[in-house]
Amino acid sequence: MGLKVLHLIDSGGLYGAEKMLLNLVQEQLNRGHEPMILSAGEPHIEEKPIESEAKRLGLPVMAWRMTPGLNLKEAWRIIKWAQAKNYQFLHSHGFKFNVLIGLFPRFLRKIPSITTLHGYVHARRFSKMWVYECIDRVAIYRMDGVVLVAEAMKGEIPERSRASLNIRVIPNGLNIADLKKRSTVALEDQIQQFINSHELVILGIGRLSREKGFDHLLRAFHKVKSEFPGAGLILVGEGKQRDALEGLTAELDLSEAVLMPGYCSNVPALLKQARLLVMPSLTEGLPITLLEAMAIETPVLVSAVGEMPKALGYGKGGHITQSIEPAELADAMIALLHNSCLKKKTEWAAQAVVRDYSAEAMTNNYLSLYNTVAGQKT
Structure with a gap:
């Protein structure tokens, strides 16, 4: 029973x-x-x-x-x-x-x-x-x-x-079969139009709260834009820091390059079209979003907190930064965006999810x- x-x-x-x-x-x-x-x-x-x-x-x-x-x-x-x-x-x-x-x-x-x-x-x-x-x-x-x-x-x-x-x-x-199926579904018009209007898109996904480090990501993205003028950043989620993050976006003159759509009903499809997922968290357990990105073979850059380094095989399946200070974070993002040989890491990550998660x-x-x-x- x-x-x-x-x-x-x-x-x-x-x-x-x-x-x-x-x-x-x-x-x-x-x-x-x-x-x-x-x-x-x-x-x-x-x-x-x-x-x-x-x-x-x-x-x-x-x-x-x-x-x-x-x-x-x-x-x-x-x-x-x-x-x-x-x-x-x-x-x-x-x-x-x-x-x-x-x-x-x-x-x-x-x-x-x-x-x-x-x-x-x-x-x-x-x-x-x-x-x-x-x-x-x-x-x-x-x-x-x-x-x-x-x-x-x-x-x-x-x-x-x-x-x-x-x-x-x-x-x-993860329900991996369902995840991959959903990654092929069309995105909401607002998000798809933003992706189509930028040469590449970087993602930050999570509750808009201090421990997710999105203020660091915004400041780092400001430097990334000088190297990749056609880049866009999507911050998916809601939370108490929305007003502060919107204010920082305006202060950095990034309003045209940053989209904060709130909740996204289909994160797998969004990950499928992204060039990079960045998780500059101050504290974490084992984020489902990271596992989703690994399963879909989206390159990731994460901070060295919680279970994230272990899930990524301490670098075999993704990139781990010891510092989330904007300058260092931006350098790591720029290096990854220039790297066209990430397939080996993303394949390792996808296999790890099937095996362990x-x-x-x-x-x-x-x-x-x-x-x-x-x-x-x-």
């Missing part, structure tokens, strides 16, 4: 965590299990990107609207609903449900609870987000299983604390964890 798993997420877009969750749910369905995505959001939000994408894919999803903040009353309603529906596991994706679920003792939850930590964002000390981070670090000790998407993330958990947590490292996985392998590892946790409860 299949497992009933309630996946809990309060999503801000359609990025790595969301794509990983959709791939996992699709594969769980394929194997006869009964997953459900519970997508939380504020009451005024009609539909979130993850909800519309889940519907497009035919995946089970429930929109659950609730007031923001430390809403323990609504979290308890969710737990009671999950109990009534006989869910066997609660699977949290993100700090919000780590906190809302983890603050309840196990004897009250009754349902085994697992969290996947997709990456840590280090907020400004004593800010509201920093307080939530601190609560999150405490709440995960009440989880029955803690998944890290990258081995490098173990450094975020104090060594003395690891023994008390049931930790596993499970890399993100498929949705099938990811799902096998999660099912093993579920069974282990269930065994501990009997």
